[in-house]
Amino acid sequence: MPLFRRAVSLAEAISVIRAALIANPSAPLPDDLRELSASLQRRESPQEASAPRPELIEAFPEPAGLIEGGCRFAAGNAALDQLLSGRTVGRTVLQATRCDVLHECAVRALAGAGDRLELTLPNVGKTVQAVAAPLPGGRALLVLRDLTAQKRAETVRRDFIANASHELRTPVSAITGAAETLLDMHVDDGVRSFIELIARQAARLARLTSDLLDLSRLEAGVWPVEAGAFEVLPICEGALELVRERATQKGIHLGVDVAPELMFRADPRAMEQILVNLLDNAIKHTPEGGRVTVLGDSAGAQIIVSVLDTGPGIEPRHQQRIFERFYRADNGRARSDGGSGLGLAIVKHLAQAQGGEAGVESGRGGSRFWVRLPGTDSVLSCHNNVTQNA
Ligand code: ADP
DSSP states (O other): OOHHHHOOSHHHHHHHHHHHHHHOTTSOOOTTHHHHHHHHHHHSOHHHHHSOOHHHHHHOSSOEEEEEGGGEEEEEOHHHHHHTTSOOTTSBHHHHHOOHHHHHHHHHHHTTOOEEEEEEETTTTEEEEEEEEEETTTEEEEEEEEOHHHHHHHHHHHHHHHHHHHHHHHHHHHHHHHHHHHHHSOOOHHHHHHHHHHHHHHHHHHHHHHHHHHHHHHHHTOSOOOOEEEEHHHHHHHHHHHHHHHHHHTTOEEEEEOOTTOEEEEOHHHHHHHHHHHHHHHHHHSOTTOEEEEEEEEETTEEEEEEEEOSOOOOHHHHTTTTSTTOOSSHHHHHHTTOOSOHHHHHHHHHHHTTOEEEEEEETTEEEEEEEEEOTTSOOOOOOOOOSOO
16 A cells, blocks of 8 residues: 555654655655645645644655745755755755756646656755655645765666676687687697687676676666667568577577568667577577577557567566576576576666566467567657666
């Protein structure tokens, strides 16, 4: 049940939020602050509504303030003053934060339209999640959750992974090159098997570092996903060509069933990477003589591209988790197959960056990995800043 359905007053609502935040400090702020204001509008008397309640704002666990007409702080807690480096009461939102976007957000909340956004406050250089909710009596509640430390930690982690992967590329390609040169020479079978082992493991390391680099680029928004209107079939055929040799070696029949007129809103490079990752997996897990098929369907305003295989399928308990980094349904086998454990995490991030999503359905007869993307008629909601960790 949403938190605020239970709350009967501002005081109670604040204590409910406080309890929730103490129980789980890293959880996002409750989604239904708008519900809080609606509920207070219904429940509080006009006298209660018009009286400022600074003691309740003080009890708030996050930097919070009450805003009234003129977009001025009528009350603010010590955490808010500390965040904004000065006393806020009596100052306008613009004076206290020097942030136009936040000022406009507060104006909208005073007019009855709550909002939630992430922004950087220029005067203090801090990144916050701002939640503005209309309150009775033409006032609004403004909560600013400080995300600066969290963002910094995310950046440090991302930069470390990107730098480490980048630095590893040169030694790994030197090892691969040396192993290949040795394999071209006349060496006895015992030595050859060791060199082959080195070559195989070096190739695995190369894949791992390049996948890690791709993931951190995606997260940092350095991989600019640019979606446009494209025909689905040529992109599917292009991806199938890239994996055809591997499929032929394993005697796997490749097929495609996509209507030539089917269009989607996608980034062709991102879509090709998604399909190659899914096709690679499908070929890897399907036994010799099996079949792998790419399907394209429309579903309302969206397009679903699927990769079907006739492999062993994935147990239901693993299906929710295989899109996480390094999660493997069959640990030993997946490692010996040389996978990085990152292929599906990249698929998920790339689908999200194009305004879509990815998923799987699987049973004993095989698996269907799908990507749902906007059709050309739908309004594009494309974002490339993936904050959620896979
Ligand atoms: P990996 O490099 O291990 O293949 P992925 O992220 O691509 O990493 O896949 C994660 C796990 O999902 C794999 O280790 C495997 O257990 C499972 N998986 C992925 N695709 C398939 C498939 N088509 N059939 C069966 N299992 C699959």
